[in-house]
Amino acid sequence: MTERLTLAIAGLGTVGAETVRLLAAHRDLYAARSGAMLDVTCVSARDRTKDRGVALDSYDWQDDPVACADKADIVVELMGGDSGPAYDLVKAALTNGKSVVTANKALIAKHGAELAELAEKHGAILRFEAAVAGGIPIIDAITHGLSANRFTSLAGILNGTANYILTTMDKEGRDFDDVLAEAQAKGYAEADPTFDIDGIDAAHKLAILTSLAFGCTPDFAAIHIEGIRSITRRDSAYAKELGYVVKLLGITEQTADSGIRQRVHPCLVAADSPIARIDGAFNAVQCFGNAIGRVLLEGPGAGAGPTASAVISDILQVARGNRTPAFMQPATACKAATPASMDSLQTRYYLRLSVLDQPGVLAEITRIFAEHGISVQSLIQHDADANRPADIVMTTHETQESSMQQAVQTIARMQAICDQPQLIRIEPV
Ligand SMILES: NC(=O)c1ccc[n+]([C@@H]2O[C@H](COP(=O)([O-])OP(=O)(O)OC[C@H]3O[C@@H](n4cnc5c(N)ncnc54)[C@H](OP(=O)(O)O)[C@@H]3O)[C@@H](O)[C@H]2O)c1
Numbered sequence: 001m002t003e004r005l006t007l008a009i010a011g012l013g014t015v016g017a018e019t020v021r022l023l024a025a026h027r028d029l030y031a032a033r034s035g036a037m038l039d040v041t042c043v044s045a046r047d048r049t050k051d052r053g054v055a056l057d058s059y060d061w062q063d064d065p066v067a068c069a070d071k072a073d074i075v076v077e078l079m080g081g082d083s084g085p086a087y088d089l090v091k092a093a094l095t096n097g098k099s100v101v102t103a104n105k106a107l108i109a110k111h112g113a114e115l116a117e118l119a120e121k122h123g124a125i126l127r128f129e130a131a132v133a134g135g136i137p138i139i140d141a142i143t144h145g146l147s148a149n150r151f152t153s154l155a156g157i158l159n160g161t162a163n164y165i166l167t168t169m170d171k172e173g174r175d176f177d178d179v180l181a182e183a184q185a186k187g188y189a190e191a192d193p194t195f196d197i198d199g200i201d202a203a204h205k206l207a208i209l210t211s212l213a214f215g216c217t218p219d220f221a222a223i224h225i226e227g228i229r230s231i232t233r234r235d236s237a238y239a240k241e242l243g244y245v246v247k248l249l250g251i252t253e254q255t256a257d258s259g260i261r262q263r264v265h266p267c268l269v270a271a272d273s274p275i276a277r278i279d280g281a282f283n284a285v286q287c288f289g290n291a292i293g294r295v296l297l298e299g300p301g302a303g304a305g306p307t308a309s310a311v312i313s314d315i316l317q318v319a320r321g322n323r324t325p326a327f328m329q330p331a332t333a334c335k336a337a338t339p340a341s342m343d344s345l346q347t348r349y350y351l352r353l354s355v356l357d358q359p360g361v362l363a364e365i366t367r368i369f370a371e372h373g374i375s376v377q378s379l380i381q382h383d384a385d386a387n388r389p390a391d392i393v394m395t396t397h398e399t400q401e402s403s404m405q406q407a408v409q410t411i412a413r414m415q416a417i418c419d420q421p422q423l424i425r426i427e428p429v
Helices: 014-025 027-034 065-070 085-095 105-121 138-145 160-172 176-185 200-214 233-242 304-320 361-371 401-412
Strands: 003-010 036-044 060-062 074-077 099-102 151-157 244-254 260-270 282-289 293-300 346-355 376-381 390-396 422-426
Touching: 003 014, 003 065, 003 085, 003 304, 014 027, 014 036, 014 304, 027 036, 027 304, 036 065, 036 304, 060 065, 065 074, 065 085, 074 085, 074 304, 085 099, 085 105, 099 105, 099 304, 105 200, 138 200, 138 282, 138 293, 151 200, 160 176, 160 233, 160 244, 160 282, 200 244, 200 260, 233 244, 233 346, 233 376, 233 390, 233 422, 293 304, 346 401, 361 376, 361 390, 361 401, 401 422
Parallel strands: 003 036, 003 074, 036 060, 074 099, 260 422
Antiparallel strands: 151 244, 151 282, 244 260, 282 293, 346 390, 346 422, 376 390
């Protein structure tokens, strides 16, 4: 006999409304796949009068989303935010022994350890597939399909807005501000794009991926974060000339001394690498496992359909009684990782300098590099206009981050350097 499970959905925006619509439209299919009739019984949002394109009349409406915590078998949190009603609702539901599905990366990145422990203590299930890379089933892949592997690193394009901007700058030779303004006008970027373009949203997702891959508690504060505001169309063009593409990557890796280094920053990746071909608003996550080698999953990282797809897959897993712990191993077994510093990172670098065309400038830059043990791999210097600063673009052989940063600080103080040097790491993904 098919079981009946009730759902309370708090948050009826882009993701919530589509989740309600899909659940109603495909009720029989989901029942066949999960063994349970899934019935939404209770909903909540701020504005009761808003037309959301779905029929809500038959559901119990709650003005206070936290009241949904004991109104159904499964509580679905789709409001967002790492505190306030989202946190209060999830905590209250888990304490009531109700299973929770959420798409909220900020919440899980910040409170994931506490919430996972709470779920286990009260015999509830906590799932958040949609919180990382939207429609791509990356959490399911790590916790099930790839669970035989020890991971060495994961690298991903984790923010579709940033990737859309960088792709457009690259393909159309346009400036960052111009592309961002167009993305905002078309609704691809938020009015306040800070989280997307300053790397914060990608870092929330990276904190979750790190926990899953390395069995540690999420540690958002340990992530080195740089966004894409400083990338210029000149950088895109020089990258292309050198055989690279600029991407905002989130990278988590186990270091030789068993530390975990987490970083989000623009990277140059080889133009013929699989991750370089992830264009527009798409996301991708590349995992390196000891047994499988490299796996790349790509797909839509946001949007109503893809995100609701991930939310409903979690609901179906709960309905099936899948009790895989939220972070693959029991919350009590997840300990804080030892963060590895950026200073010890070994990689290659792209450096763009805007310099006055004076004799001896290049010799001085080379001398500073030599003083820090940095060797140059390639150099681009186009003919300079006598009255305007000219770009010198260099790539280095592998070197240590601390040496590179010290060298760049010294170079930046040279009288002939006209602008802030542009340093971008070259990632061998
Ligand atoms: N959109 C995506 O593509 C995407 C992708 C991956 C993950 N996510 C995550 O999914 C979650 C929802 O995102 P979304 O894009 O659907 O957001 P959204 O369109 O802004 O919708 C948020 C919903 O939450 C409701 N809400 C907000 N604060 C509330 C409060 N204090 N009390 C009651 N209801 C409240 C809003 O009510 P009103 O409608 O009445 O204002 C709205 O229905 C977020 O955690 C987000 O990070 C979204």
